[in-house]
Amino acid sequence: HHFSPDIRKVVQILEQNAREILTVLQSVHQPSGFKEIPSKCARARELFCTVRTQLADLKTKFPVEQYYRFHEHWRFVLQRLAFLSAFVVYLESETLVTREEVAQILGIEVVREKGFHLDVEDYLAGVLIMASELSRLAVNSVTAGDYSRPLRISNFINELDSGFRLLNLKNDPLRKRYDGLKYDVKKIEEVVYDLSIRGLAKEPESGVDK
Amino acid sequence: MDCEVNSEGMNKREGEGCPRKNADAVQDRDASANPSSPIIAVFKVFQQELDTKHDKYERLVKISRDVTIESKRTIFLLHRVTSVPNAEDILNEADVKLDAVRQKIGLIAEELRGEDIYQFHRAFTAGIQEYVEAVSFLHYIRHRSLISLEEINARLVFMRTEKVDPKGSDEALPLGAQVLTFHVTPSDYLLGVADLTGELMRMCISSVGNGDIDTPFQLSQFLRQIHDGFSYIGNTGPYEVSKKLHTLRQSLGKVEDACYALRVRGSEIPKHMLADVFSSRTTLLDPEEGVV
Numbered sequence: 001h002h003f004s005p006d007i008r009k010v011v012q013i014l015e016q017n018a019r020e021i022l023t024v025l026q027s028v029h030q031p032s033g034f035k036e037i038p039s040k041c042a043r044a045r046e047l048f049c050t051v052r053t054q055l056a057d058l059k060t061k062f063p064v065e066q067y068y069r070f071h072e073h074w075r076f077v078l079q080r081l082a083f084l085s086a087f088v089v090y091l092e093s094e095t096l097v098t099r100e101e102v103a104q105i106l107g108i109e110v111v112r113e114k115g116f117h118l119d120v121e122d123y124l125a126g127v128l129i130m131a132s133e134l135s136r137l138a139v140n141s142v143t144a145g146d147y148s149r150p151l152r153i154s155n156f157i158n159e160l161d162s163g164f165r166l167l168n169l170k171n172d173p174l175r176k177r178y179d180g181l182k183y184d185v186k187k188i189e190e191v192v193y194d195l196s197i198r199g200l201a202k203e204p205e206s207g208v209d210k
Numbered sequence: 211m212d213c214e215v216n217s218e219g220m221n222k223r224e225g226e227g228c229p230r231k232n233a234d235a236v237q238d239r240d241a242s243a244n245p246s247s248p249i250i251a252v253f254k255v256f257q258q259e260l261d262t263k264h265d266k267y268e269r270l271v272k273i274s275r276d277v278t279i280e281s282k283r284t285i286f287l288l289h290r291v292t293s294v295p296n297a298e299d300i301l302n303e304a305d306v307k308l309d310a311v312r313q314k315i316g317l318i319a320e321e322l323r324g325e326d327i328y329q330f331h332r333a334f335t336a337g338i339q340e341y342v343e344a345v346s347f348l349h350y351i352r353h354r355s356l357i358s359l360e361e362i363n364a365r366l367v368f369m370r371t372e373k374v375d376p377k378g379s380d381e382a383l384p385l386g387a388q389v390l391t392f393h394v395t396p397s398d399y400l401l402g403v404a405d406l407t408g409e410l411m412r413m414c415i416s417s418v419g420n421g422d423i424d425t426p427f428q429l430s431q432f433l434r435q436i437h438d439g440f441s442y443i444g445n446t447g448p449y450e451v452s453k454k455l456h457t458l459r460q461s462l463g464k465v466e467d468a469c470y471a472l473r474v475r476g477s478e479i480p481k482h483m484l485a486d487v488f489s490s491r492t493t494l495l496d497p498e499e500g501v502v
Contacts, residue, residue: 162253
């Protein structure tokens with residue numbers, strides 16, 4: 001247990017890094033922010049370099065085979081970093097980041113036996129946080145005059161929802177977070193509905209935003 | 211499970227004043243339910259991963275429950291040593307019971323093979339604590355001392371005969387015996403010992419009722435040592451230990467009161483009435499210490 005103070009110090013720095021990345025990405029919600037999405041993603045990717053360094057440092061603060069003994073220390077920030085990775089990848093390519101890609105962005109493993117890894121549940125939590133962010137983005141897209149983005153977000157979130165329905169979740173924090181997904185789905189559907197009855201909805205484009 | 215599938219979900223939304231063109235809605239749903247979609251495919255993998263983990267957790271919970279039950283029964287059995295002429299029979303029976311419990315712990319060790327034990331710790335911690343309580347109780351009755359964590363773990367070594375993996379495993383397991391160990395964590399050990407003190411307190415009270423006036427003094431000294439050890443740890447240990455410290459203080463208090471009463475009044479009161487002296491004190495037992 002004498003590992004905890006060192007772990008906490010690094011986690012605090014990681015949380016600070018995560019806040020910085022979030023600040024960069026949050027600005028896409030502003031009307032002026034939409035054009036600057038590529039540059040913001042690039043900036044976020046730069047900031048992830050620092051995160052990789054910090055996580056590499058974190059790995060050294062405890063015995064590698066005791067990941068789950070200390071997991072609670074970094075669970076929150078790791079989920080946020082997973083969310084931020086997913087968000088960046090969505091903004092870049094409008095696809096769902098894979099667990100492997102998130103691990104690559106963060107410089108960690110996917111398989112527990114190989115070292116400090118990204119748990120499947122932390123990855124899924126990050127994806128769900130992103131779903132909330134996207135429901136907000138759908139709303140703000142309309143305000144900014146982009147009427148096609150919400151439709152693409154809608155298709156994407158519905159697909160995510162179908163995916164999550166396949167999971168047999170226990171009554172744990174992940175399940176509670178998943179329960180919030182239906183509100184995101186609903187919010188986005190309402191946006192799409194508002195657009196379609198006013199004849200503003202265009203055919204959803206597949207792939208990258210032009 | 212989730213009751214918002216298709217038509218029910220749409221009805222719900224229509225009821226909430228958000229009608230949609232039904233055709234569009236169905237089209238969206240069909241597209242997203244497309245089984246060849248990469249997202250669906252990857253979530254099927256997640257489903258398997260999560261199911262596997264949950265299944266293992268559940269198996270461990272079941273084994274742990276068995277461990278708890280058998281350990282508790284052993285403890286009840288051991289309490290009878292104060293009231294029977296031949297304690298040895300009881301102790302031998304307890305040995306047999308605890309051997310069976312150890313076999314179950316071996317099953318836990320098998321489930322944990324290759325896993326990070328802390329990922330599943332909550333599934334079996336209760337059972338392990340109960341086992342520590344039982345085995346340390348037996349050890350105290352026999353040796354009048356506290357069993358060490360090393361001694362406990364030394365008996366949790368299991369031999370397994372391993373079949374050769376037909377696919378030719380990377381690990382090159384030799385045909386024959388394999389050693390499997392289970393390590394009780396220091397935290398579980400402490401928590402089990404903390405619970406032991408409650409049983410020792412009960413034993414103290416009941417031994418007085420049987421006219422045994424030596425055991426209370428021995429127990430008092432022993433409990434005080436344990437209590438002092440826990441006090442030294444104080445709040446630096448796991449949270450659960452701090453909680454149990456409170457109960458431990460109460461147990462120690464009762465035992466010390468018993469010794470006081472014996473010292474002050476023991477010579478005045480006929481032995482068969484000694485039990486009554488303590489029944490007035492023992493009515494102050496808090497609910498937790500009632501029948502388990």
